Amino acid sequence: MSIQARARSRCSWLPELDTLSGPIYKSVADALAASIADGTLEPGAPLPPQRLLADALGVTVGTVTRAYREAERRGLVEARVGSGTRVRQVGSQTPDFHHLSKADGDSIDLSLSIPIPSTTRAQQLSQTLTKLSSRPDLIAQSLSYQPEQGSPAQRMQLAQWLTAQELPMSGEELILTTGGQHADFLALQTLIRPGEAVASDALTYPGMIAAARQLGLKHLPVPMDREGMRPDALEKLCQRQRIRLIYLMPEHNNPTAIQMSEARRRAIVELARRYDLLILEDGVQYVSPALRGTPFYRLAPERSLYIFSVSKILAGGLRFGALRAPTALIPQLSAGLRAECWSTPGLMGAAVCEWLTSPDAQELIDWQWRELEARHRLLEQHLAGYDFLAHPCGFQAWLHLPDPWRASDFITQAASRGVTLVSPEPFCVGSQPAPQAVRICLTPPPHREQLGTGLQRLSELLAEGPRPSAPLV
Numbered sequence: 273m274s275i276q277a278r279a280r281s282r283c284s285w286l287p288e289l290d291t292l293s294g295p296i297y298k299s300v301a302d303a304l305a306a307s308i309a310d311g312t313l314e315p316g317a318p319l320p321p322q323r324l325l326a327d328a329l330g331v332t333v334g335t336v337t338r339a340y341r342e343a344e345r346r347g348l349v350e351a352r353v354g355s356g357t358r359v360r361q362v363g364s365q366t367p368d369f370h371h372l373s374k375a376d377g378d379s380i381d382l383s384l385s386i387p388i389p390s391t392t393r394a395q396q397l398s399q400t401l402t403k404l405s406s407r408p409d410l411i412a413q414s415l416s417y418q419p420e421q422g423s424p425a426q427r428m429q430l431a432q433w434l435t436a437q438e439l440p441m442s443g444e445e446l447i448l449t450t451g452g453q454h455a456d457f458l459a460l461q462t463l464i465r466p467g468e469a470v471a472s473d474a475l476t477y478p479g480m481i482a483a484a485r486q487l488g489l490k491h492l493p494v495p496m497d498r499e500g501m502r503p504d505a506l507e508k509l510c511q512r513q514r515i516r517l518i519y520l521m522p523e524h525n526n527p528t529a530i531q532m533s534e535a536r537r538r539a540i541v542e543l544a545r546r547y548d549l550l551i552l553e554d555g556v557q558y559v560s561p562a563l564r565g566t567p568f569y570r571l572a573p574e575r576s577l578y579i580f581s582v583s584k585i586l587a588g589g590l591r592f593g594a595l596r597a598p599t600a601l602i603p604q605l606s607a608g609l610r611a612e613c614w615s616t617p618g619l620m621g622a623a624v625c626e627w628l629t630s631p632d633a634q635e636l637i638d639w640q641w642r643e644l645e646a647r648h649r650l651l652e653q654h655l656a657g658y659d660f661l662a663h664p665c666g667f668q669a670w671l672h673l674p675d676p677w678r679a680s681d682f683i684t685q686a687a688s689r690g691v692t693l694v695s696p697e698p699f700c701v702g703s704q705p706a707p708q709a710v711r712i713c714l715t716p717p718p719h720r721e722q723l724g725t726g727l728q729r730l731s732e733l734l735a736e737g738p739r740p741s742a743p744l745v
């Protein structure tokens with residue numbers, strides 16, 4: 273056996289030689305990135321020793337050293353003295369998807385995706401509770417254990433409300449949950465076995481990353497473009513791996529604000545049917561009916577689940593949401609919810625249904641959409657000329673930082689000017705490097721003026737460019 277053949281047989285990972293083109297070190301780094309993205313190389317996996325890989329590829333050790341350095345520069349791998357080079361372990365950290373403000377006293381918080389603060393919310397809840405307290409029938413019902421799926425009356429009330437919002441569904445298809453995060457977790461916990469794989473946009477909601485990790489699922493990133501998840505990349509992944517479910521936010525990806533095109537939705541459905549994938553569509557980032565596309569559960573009702581929550585339209589503290597599922601999956605999901613907590617609290621369901629279906633709630637929701645439109649105009653005014661993505665009634669924008677800004681420096685320097693932003697790291701699936709981009713939430717400031725001041729400071733910072741860093745010795 274030749275030296276090369278022996279080395280090849282001992283390598284734990286090998287790039288496909290026929291795909292190498294251009295500078296070899298770059299091709300090896302590209303191949304590493306592809307293997308990490310499709311899950312062939314998992315976080316923490318050791319790379320072959322450099323000499324072994326060099327022999328296997330018939331190149332010099334220097335070329336492999338350069339390739340590993342390039343991969344390290346891209347944030348794909350980390351080299352440790354004594355333990356060689358390994359795929360980066362971003363995945364072992366608990367993602368920081370806190371929903372409590374980190375902004376200190378005077379800082380302008382643009383980091384959280386929360387409903388626009390308004391004293392009307394508390395007033396409306398207070399009126400709802402007063403009304404509820406004069407309904408002994410509803411109070412008495414709340415004292416009883418509820419069916420796992422949730423009270424049939426509440427499910428019907430919610431289904432009617434959603435249908436009026438152009439999300440037609442029936443109460444039988446709904447399971448009431450304690451918010452959108454619970455619905456995400458319930459779907460994964462009940463429908464996917466530990467060790468099985470789920471896929472999502474490469475940049476996704478950190479609560480989903482946390483749920484998949486908590487349940488020991490393989491979570492694979494699928495690259496996106498400005499129309500959403502790329503079907504060619506999803507198909508490639510499906511050809512290599514058995515994937516059970518894809519998680520999508522087609523109306524408003526959190527964090528990138530990308531809305532998936534109709535053509536893209538249909539292409540994804542075709543793949544889901546071909547590869548027998550479930551589709552978990554997260555509608556928590558609630559978008560006005562006039563600006564919505566076709567939900568997946570309407571395109572492929574037999575395999576799609578839809579998540580609704582009142583967190584972005586009424587208030588996150590209510591912890592109330594629902595999961596729409598094909599009726600064939602309802603018994604399985606109900607059993608999962610029963611094992612967790614028997615059912616969601618009937619009293620909270622009664623209060624939320626009463627509030628949500630009132631004309632007051634609709635006024636509040638309409639006010640928030642009008643206010644968001646005005647806030648988006650401010651965004652366009654302050655960030656004109658920069659590369660950002662936004663959805664007209666979305667809570668956030670995604671700003672690609674111009675060269676040579678790095679996201680970490682931008683966030684630190686914004687903080688020193690009294691603006692709080694969140695790091696892009698928690699949104700990254702797997703060990704892919706975070707982009708040099710930041711999410712800018714438009715909703716936390718109670719007043720538009722404050723948002724304007726925050727955006728003005730960011731625009732000044734962008735124009736000035738990063739402070740030169742101290743030379744390393």
Ligand SMILES: Cc1ncc(COP(=O)(O)O)c(C=O)c1O
Nearest residue numbers: 451452453477526554556581583
């Ligand atoms: C896309 C997405 N899904 C789920 C959630 C969690 O929703 P809830 O607060 O209803 O649990 C959020 C919260 O920000 C979100 O952005």
